[in-house]
Amino acid sequence: MVLAERKGVARPVRTVITIQESSGVGELLRRNLIGSQLAIALRFAIGAGLTLGLLPLLFAIVPEIGRVEVLGIRLPWLLLGVLVYPFLFGLGLWHTRTAEHLEQNFAETVQD
Amino acid sequence: MTTPALVALCAIGLVGLASALIGSYGVRMARSTSDFLVASRTVGPMANAGAISGEYLSAASFLGIAGLILREGADALWYPVAFVAGYLALLLFVAAPLRRSGAHTVPDFAELRLASPALRRTCTVFVLVIGWLYLLPQLQGAGLALTTLTGLPAWSGIAGAGVVVLLTVVGGGMRSITFVQAFQYWLKLTAVLVPALVVGSLFLNDTRTLDRPTSPQFVQATSVDVRTDVVLDVTEPVQVWVDGVVNGRVERGDLTWFSGRYEVGEGTTLRFAAGSAVPTVDGSPTTDRQWLEPMTGGAADQLLSIYSVLIAGFLGTMGLPHVLVRFYTNPDGIAARRTTVVVLGMIGVFYVLVTLLGALTRLYTPQLLVSGDTDAAVLLVPTAVLGHDWLGWLLGGLVAAGAAAAFLSTSSGLVVSLAGVLFTDVLRGRWTDFRLAAVLSIIVPFALALSVTRLDFALTVPLVFAVAAATFCPLLVLGIWWRGLTAAGAITGVLVGGGLSAVAVVLSLFSVVQQGWIGLLLYRPAVVTVPVAFLTMVVVSRFTRASIPRDVDRALMILHAPEQLGLSRDRFDRPGRS
Numbered sequence: 002m003v004l005a006e007r008k009g010v011a012r013p014v015r016t017v018i019t020i021q022e023s024s025g026v027g028e029l030l031r032r033n034l035i036g037s038q039l040a041i042a043l044r045f046a047i048g049a050g051l052t053l054g055l056l057p058l059l060f061a062i063v064p065e066i067g068r069v070e071v072l073g074i075r076l077p078w079l080l081l082g083v084l085v086y087p088f089l090f091g092l093g094l095w096h097t098r099t100a101e102h103l104e105q106n107f108a109e110t111v112q113d
Numbered sequence: 114m115t116t117p118a119l120v121a122l123c124a125i126g127l128v129g130l131a132s133a134l135i136g137s138y139g140v141r142m143a144r145s146t147s148d149f150l151v152a153s154r155t156v157g158p159m160a161n162a163g164a165i166s167g168e169y170l171s172a173a174s175f176l177g178i179a180g181l182i183l184r185e186g187a188d189a190l191w192y193p194v195a196f197v198a199g200y201l202a203l204l205l206f207v208a209a210p211l212r213r214s215g216a217h218t219v220p221d222f223a224e225l226r227l228a229s230p231a232l233r234r235t236c237t238v239f240v241l242v243i244g245w246l247y248l249l250p251q252l253q254g255a256g257l258a259l260t261t262l263t264g265l266p267a268w269s270g271i272a273g274a275g276v277v278v279l280l281t282v283v284g285g286g287m288r289s290i291t292f293v294q295a296f297q298y299w300l301k302l303t304a305v306l307v308p309a310l311v312v313g314s315l316f317l318n319d320t321r322t323l324d325r326p327t328s329p330q331f332v333q334a335t336s337v338d339v340r341t342d343v344v345l346d347v348t349e350p351v352q353v354w355v356d357g358v359v360n361g362r363v364e365r366g367d368l369t370w371f372s373g374r375y376e377v378g379e380g381t382t383l384r385f386a387a388g389s390a391v392p393t394v395d396g397s398p399t400t401d402r403q404w405l406e407p408m409t410g411g412a413a414d415q416l417l418s419i420y421s422v423l424i425a426g427f428l429g430t431m432g433l434p435h436v437l438v439r440f441y442t443n444p445d446g447i448a449a450r451r452t453t454v455v456v457l458g459m460i461g462v463f464y465v466l467v468t469l470l471g472a473l474t475r476l477y478t479p480q481l482l483v484s485g486d487t488d489a490a491v492l493l494v495p496t497a498v499l500g501h502d503w504l505g506w507l508l509g510g511l512v513a514a515g516a517a518a519a520f521l522s523t524s525s526g527l528v529v530s531l532a533g534v535l536f537t538d539v540l541r542g543r544w545t546d547f548r549l550a551a552v553l554s555i556i557v558p559f560a561l562a563l564s565v566t567r568l569d570f571a572l573t574v575p576l577v578f579a580v581a582a583a584t585f586c587p588l589l590v591l592g593i594w595w596r597g598l599t600a601a602g603a604i605t606g607v608l609v610g611g612g613l614s615a616v617a618v619v620l621s622l623f624s625v626v627q628q629g630w631i632g633l634l635l636y637r638p639a640v641v642t643v644p645v646a647f648l649t650m651v652v653v654s655r656f657t658r659a660s661i662p663r664d665v666d667r668a669l670m671i672l673h674a675p676e677q678l679g680l681s682r683d684r685f686d687r688p689g690r691s
Binding site: 028031034035038039042045046049050053054057058060061064067068075077078081082083085086087089090092093094096097100101104105107108111112 | 408427468
């Protein structure tokens with residue numbers, strides 16, 4: 002029991018010093034972690050940004066979309082008034098899962 | 114006072130009372146920031162998410178969006194979308210790292226990351242600017258709500274609102290705790306859900322439709338008091354009884370307005386018969402069919418406006434003081450992300466309902482298009498739909514309670530954040546009374562609210578987001594993700610972005626804005642100020658490369674390392690806590 006506890010405490014300190022070093026393995030790991038987190042954040046941001054950003058252009062170029070009705074509601078209203086919210090929520094959920102997964106992998110790699 | 118006014122006031126009073134009772138039951142009022150934060154940590158993520166949502170959904174969300182939809186139609190839908198997208202941006206770029214840094218305000222974060230007192234001071238200034246600018250429309254909105262419901266003059270509403278917030282903050286303790294905020298979220302949700310259901314089902318049974326090539330119509334004989342100068346656009350001839358100034362001439366009596374523009378002066382009373390066409394404000398969609406379709410108005414102008422709102426919302430949310438402070442209430446970075454996702458869902462539900470209500474106000478309260486008080490639409494829908502009897506009054510009371518909760522939660526959260534910043538950074542313990550800081554933090558927006566003509570939420574709130582987007586967004590994003598940020602770069606970027614936005618805000622609030630691109634950019638500066646701010650920060654940081662802090666790698670690891678590695682900071686760590 003005691004041995005296991007101590008082991009658990011000692012390990013993080015060693016790995017922490019490793020990854021906080023300004024060179025070598027630590028730096029590679031660090032850049033890898035931050036880089037991949039940034040990559041997924043940007044991916045999701047661009048995904049959301051493009052989807053939302055292209056819609057105004059679409060509405061401007063193809064005004065007929067404004068007259069299409071789905072389930073009795075005009076399409077722009079359905080898209081922007083209802084569907085966009087589950088869309089953004091879904092993106093958030095997906096990103097959180099991905100980011101946590103990434104962190105889990107990193108923590109396991111570093112603590113080996 | 115009329116019965117509906119009394120009902121509304123009672124409802125508002127009950128909200129205040131309930132908040133105070135819930136706050137004191139079981140959990141004692143926090144006497145210090147750490148108490149508050151610790152207390153919040155003992156609550157689960159769901160309740161915390163409820164609290165965050167409660168504080169985020171301000172009077173602007175509650176009243177302003179419906180009013181905007183009433184006036185602009187499909188194009189107004191971009192506003193709530195921008196606010197929610199901003200919360201997603203917060204999740205993607207800021208949530209976990211900020212929590213791990215241990216900072217609970219932007220000045221805190223700036224100091225931890227770059228160790229520059231000058232930067233901290235600059236940030237403090239902008240926290241105050243942003244906070245005050247955000248409080249301004251809240252106070253004015255509260256004033257409008259009280260005026261609409263009770264008929265008292267505008268300044269009394271603002272005065273009352275200011276006093277209530279001050280009492281809440283100063284008298285009851287530091288801050289509404291989690292339960293109170295969460296209660297207010299559920300109250301606000303109910304206050305839009307019930308009317309939405311009621312009005313929605315009535316609409317389904319209504320034979321009228323919004324798909325008309327004509328203007329909206331007055332449901333019943335309506336009298337409109339014009340409170341600010343307005344330019345009306347008339348498409349179909351309409352009979353109107355006028356008492357006041359129209360097109361520069363004093364008129365009194367029946368007139369026929371043919372199609373064209375009419376300038377109506379402040380203080381004029383207009384009376385319309387049932388079924389007559391509603392004139393709309395110059396520049397908004399005039400016929401209901403236009404209103405239903407997006408991109409009314411010049412396509413280029415409209416696109417610029419929409420993109421600016423999107424950018425301001427998407428990037429500005431993360432810079433709002435009351436949003437960031439709540440982050441610290443999460444136990445760690447992982448919880449911070451998860452709570453943010455739940456908040457994303459909760460505010461999404463809220464906005465769907467507000468959108469529905471807003472759309473239906475076009476049918477039921479079109480007279481607001483003439484008076485220009487479109488922000489009051491949600492408050493008037495119950496009586497317009499259910500009639501002037503007890504059912505309408507009770508539902509109206511519920512909506513009034515929701516509006517009061519919206520106003521109280523955001524404003525008190527803001528005042529406490531600002532007072533905290535004032536207390537630690539400006540007053541620096543010279544005056545030991547936190548309450549003085551609270552008074553100071555509300556005096557400025559209060560004075561502004563009384564002196565500046567009331568602008569629609571649609572105009573003032575995006576301006577605040579634009580300032581936040583051009584100052585704190587670049588700082589946070591670059592500070593969290595870029596190794597190369599220097600203090601000099603950060604300070605310059607914040608000053609440039611903030612300065613440009615501040616100029617735009619001042620010109621928009623205090624002077625007549627010209628038409629055309631310049632005017633549009635002043636009202637919607639984000640499209641220009643945000644890229645400029647980012648660029649400035651990057652360029653100046655490159656130039657001052659030598660001053661990158663020596664411990665930058667360690668700092669970045671604190672922000673990004675997973676919790677299992679035990680690196681994240683916690684200001685209020687108790688010994689023995691893992």
